[in-house]
Amino acid sequence: MITETARPVAPARRGATVLGWLAVAPGVAWAAVRLPGVERGPLVQAVAFTPYVAGWSLVALLAALALRRRWAALVAGVTAVALVGVVAPRTLPDHGPAAGGPAVRLLTANLLHGAAEPRALVELVRRHRVDLLTVQEFTPAAQAGLDRAGLATLLPYRQLNPEDGTTGSGLYSRFPLAEPGLRRNRGFAFTQAYATLTVPGAPPARVESAHPAAPWSVAVVDEWRTDLAGQPPATPDGPLRILAGDFNATLDHAPLRALLATGYVDAADAVGAGLVGTWGPYDGDPIPPVTIDHVLVDRRIAVQAVTVHALPDSDHRAVLATLRLPAR
Structure with missing residues (x-):
């Protein structure tokens, strides 16, 4: 005799998947424009704000991990590495030439x-x-x-x-x-x-x-x-x-x-x-x-x-x- 119905977990999983990909998508789209340098039209203005999107890419990665969406987390991780990788070096000093003049x-x-x-x-x-x-x-x-x-x-x-x-x-x-x-x-x-x-x-x-x-x-x-x-x-x-x-x-x-x-x-x-x-x-x-x-x-x-x-x-x-x- 069945006394308990199965919980409807499928809709919840689908919702988590949608949320995970929604968090990841902006960073993916941004990286697709910024990395090859193909900004055109209104994207020229948008690309100026890449450091902020690089920060968001880390938030998206954490969100995908929290939602336990494996594929979304993998894509988010690659995106975060790519965007942070082009932005973070600007905070690190380089060893310049040993100029000896004034x-x-x-x-x-x-x-x-x-x-x-x-x-x-x-x-x-x-x-x-x-x-x-x-x-x-x-x-x-x-x-x-x-x-x-x-x-x-x-x-x-x-x-x-x-x-x-x-x-x-x-x-x-x-x-x-x-x-x-x-x-x-x-x-x-x-x-x-x-x-x-x-x-x-x-x-x-x-x-x-x-x-x-x-x-x-x-x-x-x-x-x-x-x-x-x-x-x-x-x-x-x-x-x-x-x-x-x-x-x-x-x-x-x-x-x-x-x-x-x-x-x-x-x-x-x-x-x-x-x-x-x-x-x-x-x-x-x-x-x-x-x-x-x-x-x-x-x-x-x-x-x-x-x-x-x-x-x-x-x-x-x-x-x-x-x-x-x-x-x-």
């Missing part, structure tokens, strides 16, 4: 169409004894404000192209600048001031204030890609090069990785600070921080330290890199 402190700052507080920026230059400053979204009003705040006394050499709006660019230096010039990108016509820096005891270095187009809309992704592809490549067997500025790209974007592959090193990545945010919520927008401001240096240049600093009235934080040039 040290140079470089600061780069996006001024948000010239609205950033000039006295705060000059104070950063003074307090940290900055030798070279690159600025983007540099306007005539910003130039006047920086002059009033005393920047000319600290960094007397300059190559400037102030323009109203967001297209201006500039270089300020403690050391002489030679062969100055200006590059205008295709995207939003952002300009890039450049010059050759001459520091006693070191070979000359071509320095450029980088500012490719921002991929704020699907309609301008092609310009963004073109501007990044048009950045000057490193010259490992030629002159030293430094690109510093707002690249509108993270280390998860394939075009920036391609630029690095020509012979540059990302300074923040080199010292284990590659996940420190430089753009996002700093002007009040509810956007998780991402790292789109970079100092890219020739692989012959040693990176000693990188820090980021608040810049009032800008949506970016300033990036300060202490570099050691090779000896002449």
